[in-house]
Amino acid sequence: MPLPPGLVKDGMILRPKVVGTVISSLFKSTGIPRKHVITSLTGLSFIRRIVNLPRMEQTSLTEALQRAARKEMLLPPEDLYICGQAISRGASEVSYFVVGVPRKPIDVLVQTLAEANIKPYLVDLNPLALARAASQEEAIIVNLEPDYFDIVLVADGIPAIMHTITPRGNGATLEDNIHLLSDELVKTVEFYNNNHPQNPLSATTSLLVTGELSANTTTGHLISAEVGHPVETLMPPLTIPHDLPAASFTTNLGLAMKKLPLKAASNGKTSHFRDININILAGKFGAKTLGLKLPHVILSLLIISGLGFLLPVSQILHQAKAETLRLQTALTGVNQKIDQRELSATEAKQIEDSIGKIKADAEKIRQGYQYILNKNSDFARNMTLVTNALPSGTFFTLVEIGQNEINVEGQTDNSFTVVSYVIALEALKEYSEVRIVSINEVSSTKDTDKDKANPGVSFKIAISLAEQKA
Template sequence: MGSVINDLFKSAGVSRDSVVVSVTGLPFTYRFISLPRMKPEQQEEALLRAARKEMELPFEQLYLSWQAVIKRSDEQDFFVLGVPRKPVDAVIQTMEEAGIKNFDMDIKPLSLARAANHGNVIIVELAPDCFDIVLVAQDIVSMMHTVIPRSEEPVVEYNIQRLADELSKIVEFYNAGHSRNPLSPTTPLLVTGELLTGTKTIELIQATTGYSVEPLVPPYKLPGELPVAVFASNIGLALKKASLKTAIKRHDRPYIDININVLSERERVKTSGATAKNILIALALLIGVSLVYPVYQLSGQAHLETTRLNTELVKVQQELDGRQQANNEAQQMEKKIAEIIARSESIIEGNNVFLNKGTDFASDLELVTGILPAGAVFTSVRVTGSQMFFQGKAESYTTLVSYALALEKLFSDVRIDWIDDNIVQTANNTITVSGISFNIVIDK
């Protein structure tokens, strides 16, 4: 694929200094994060700390990038994007093989929103390998989702119904979080993509979803021979190098473009913004891509399959991480259960001793407690086999020793296992000794 791209640039005779790349099916995760207003030099550390708590994948597996989107008096909202490194590194390698060292990278949903340049809209791209859904509300991208069509089912029937089901879930989820300002039922649904073959598909989507369906029309005057439905996301990529403020104005408030670079972590040469002329040249190059498509169709399919497998790999990695966490939790639970069983067995053993008709611990306990002096109390009693353990507190060493001597007259083996002073700290930080704690062991 790298050699094909290289040959295309050579034959078109265009510069490789202002290249923007995107890949169909590229997996990603994103979050909107609000931070208190702070100095610019403090933002990166604060954002990374906040994103670490929100993102599902480990940071070392992601390329992270972000953009400030909405400012308030005391807060700043950021859009934070994380893309797995493995598929991005594969793209970087391909571009290097094509002789392109410095380039920007975007995700298709953001490029579709940029191409639409609409403040409140649902955008759907119907591609053979995936359906991208983008929800733009209150002038900014709010939700992005990808549906993988089932190749064994008829696209125009079953998969359009799946698309309608996913749309319903997305809108329901958005409205649940924005009950005061839900998405209007009259929100337009803009469709584009290679599978948008004509008005019949649009009519089917409209009948299935209930939305007013229109083709996506970018805000630039384009060559008449350019198939917009096929190249809508490419047009959004070309607009990445231009300011949408200079594009056609269709709303009282401008659409907030999330113009983010997946490769912002990498050190690269920054290029200046493109003019409308440069954009048309880029679009001409895209048309050239479509003309040479039959030459590298098999290679392109292999690349898409690699992307799909990378997506599956990310999903499997997430599942493995979840199972590993569940396994760790299960091991901790097993340890706690083992401790509980051990304590239960000790209690059962003690109960069995008490219930054993061949022994008379009740009378022994009566003897032990019957001679307990007034200055001593028991805090616990435990019986194991032929031994009895008595923990308690006494007012003095003399009281404890006198009690132990009295027990020696009743049992064959009595010993004081340990003695500790009871340390008390008063409100004015004065430390005093208030009696003693002890443990006496009696062997029958």
């Protein structure tokens, strides 16, 4: 069941009480138990790393992962929920797949579940659920939903690259968005191959498609023509009721498989897939193990996943109750639109003022940049490098280039964009060190507007120049 627009955005539940009420009504109308609910949030940002640690007792592992995260993830560990899973063990050390997830979206999710009288059980990441549903040792997985495209590259049995892109709107055709997706897939494969020259992805690696938009037969042909990898439909290794549209619920089935023993991949090939079966709530509440009977888990488990819910097929047949709930949800959406329109006039003026200031600042920076280009080739080269790596939607407020260090200050949408900028600068291999000095939230013009999205962050980055060779 879809939620009205404006309740969830970019992995953040904006109105926990409203969403909790809708979820509670759903449980009540269907009679499904509120125990052992497995959840995930669509569009949730996260950082993943492979960390090597010496062998140690389990009691010391949590603190060790926190220390490793402080070194590897750039963002402060106190802003993240950290959880990890061992993926290989050597004689003296163990490799861990470590994930850092921002605390705020998870805290709000737990609050939302509490509004629905649901005690948190397990929280997973959508890309990990998709990888689990595929259970392939090597694959490119694409989940095509109307509002987002998930991309997961699995290599050597583990998810190596995971990210989400937003399709174009405002009249864009399916062909337009498939072209956008194909460009991103090509970049993803090139990035992986450039970083793994000894073990690149094979040209015959399957591209597994799923999601609501994958039902269009044109989709697979368009992707195959632009990317080159053989395109197949993702089929989870489960016995699925024939009347369940599996492509629309692949993420949900992957979540359900968290409590099932993994089976062989549906293509019949031997797979060395290593399931990253983490619980983000372990970072919030500590590791817990709750008993759950596995038989009939698909038919008894309700999975809440971002913008939609997977219901047992037998419950979906209750048309009268579903229609009543649909009308209640529509009413909630109307009330949300009324609230938004009351704020639109003031917000429009603020946006116009902000755009004017940004344009004026950008023009000053452009003029200064052009002047520098004409004055000094070394200066110009460094300025070109830090500018070309700048993510979309990010702008400078200050750039200082000295003999030994470059100091960059600017503003962008969120802290993960800052991290992406740092990673892009490091990938240039031109600087001895790139580090984040500070990240601060930009103050909102309306402190009392609790439902307004975060207006962004300001940042400072220090770049140490490599020593010149004699």
